[in-house]
Amino acid sequence: MKASGAAGNGEFFPQWADEAAKANVETLWSAGQVDLEAVIAADPDLIVVASTGNDSAIDNLADFQDIAPTIVVDYGGESWKDLTLQLGKATGMTQEAQETIDQFNAHVAKVKEQIKIPEGETNIVSFNGPGDNNPIGRAGGPHAELLTELGFTIEDPDPSWHNQAKLRNDFVWASYKNLTKLKADTTFILSQDNEGAQKFVKDPTLANLPSVKNGQVYGLGKSSFRIDYFSATEIVNGVLENFNA
Incomplete structure (x- = not known):
């Protein structure tokens, strides 16, 4: 290049x-x-x-x-x-x-054999908080595909939540209020490490989400928003660190 x-x-x-x-x-x-x-x-x-x-x-x-x-x-x-x-x-x-x-x-x-996957479904959120869009990864998107390869089952967001003109294959661009409708037992936060994911955990509006109540909210990695070979490798290594059996 x-x-x-x-x-x-x-x-x-x-x-x-x-x-x-x-x-x-x-x-x-x-x-x-x-x-x-x-x-x-x-x-x-x-x-x-x-x-x-x-x-x-x-x-x-x-x-x-x-x-x-x-x-x-x-x-x-x-x-x-x-x-x-x-x-x-x-x-x-x-x-x-x-x-x-x-x-x-x-x-x-190799990593799949080394980890223990939490029970239930998993969702993927790019958390921006109130007053902004909060993209949620779709089941057919690249993030979901990678996590599925590792053994996770992905919660697919409702396409009707999408508030842009054209529906995308990777994310539903949802308003903040729609985050409260998520049901998965585990949440991955895009573009954040575990420390950064605490902003989602500490949001009082989201306190009753199953993943928050379960203590199963994780950062997917600071470079995780866009999937390529390098960021995908970082994501896999991060999953190994969080779920190593």
């Missing part, structure tokens, strides 16, 4: 920032911005555009196609493994992509 857009703070996501630095990947812009001249200067052989999310530059798709071959990926609707194979095929690295997936699958299988 020669260059990439960055997060809103102008930096690469921490789970792979070190790898980007080793590979001398250039930062083209922060999320929400597009600099076509910077793309031209990078002289890419291939451009990859996300179809959704704050970092999506899909509105400039035609501009990118005029510069170099361009593909569109949906990281909200596909697993990171599917995306890895898609990118592997596009870059002529299909074998390397499959080897990465096989290595990860072996790690998941």
Whole structure:
């Protein structure tokens, strides 16, 4: 990779920032911005555009196609493994992509044998509190898929809670009040470690949630909001630490 857009703070996501630095990947812009001249200067052989999310530059798709071959990926609707194979095929690295997936699958299988899963269902919440959306992971989303591979059973949020124009495959963007309707015995909080997850636990409105009453609220990891090989590995290792039998 020669260059990439960055997060809103102008930096690469921490789970792979070190790898980007080793590979001398250039930062083209922060999320929400597009600099076509910077793309031209990078002289890419291939451009990859996300179809959704704050970092999506899909509105400039035609501009990118005029510069170099361009593909569109949906990281909200596909697993990171599917995306890895898609990118592997596009870059002529299909074998390397499959080897990465096989290595990860072996790690998941090993961890699954080492953990004891709590009884009941599990939900996944990006907790922002009152006055804001609180995305809840859907059963078909990448976070749910990964936790299911480890043995968890996912509580699927009601799609009618979604308050954006287009229903997504990965999250239901729910209002704060809908969090009180969750029923799972265990909750994972996105983008937080166990310490950060305590904000959810200490919220008085959520005190009667089964997961809070059970004392089974855990951080899924500070880099867990977006699933890729690096963050997925961090999530699996965190689950091992929390549920090691």
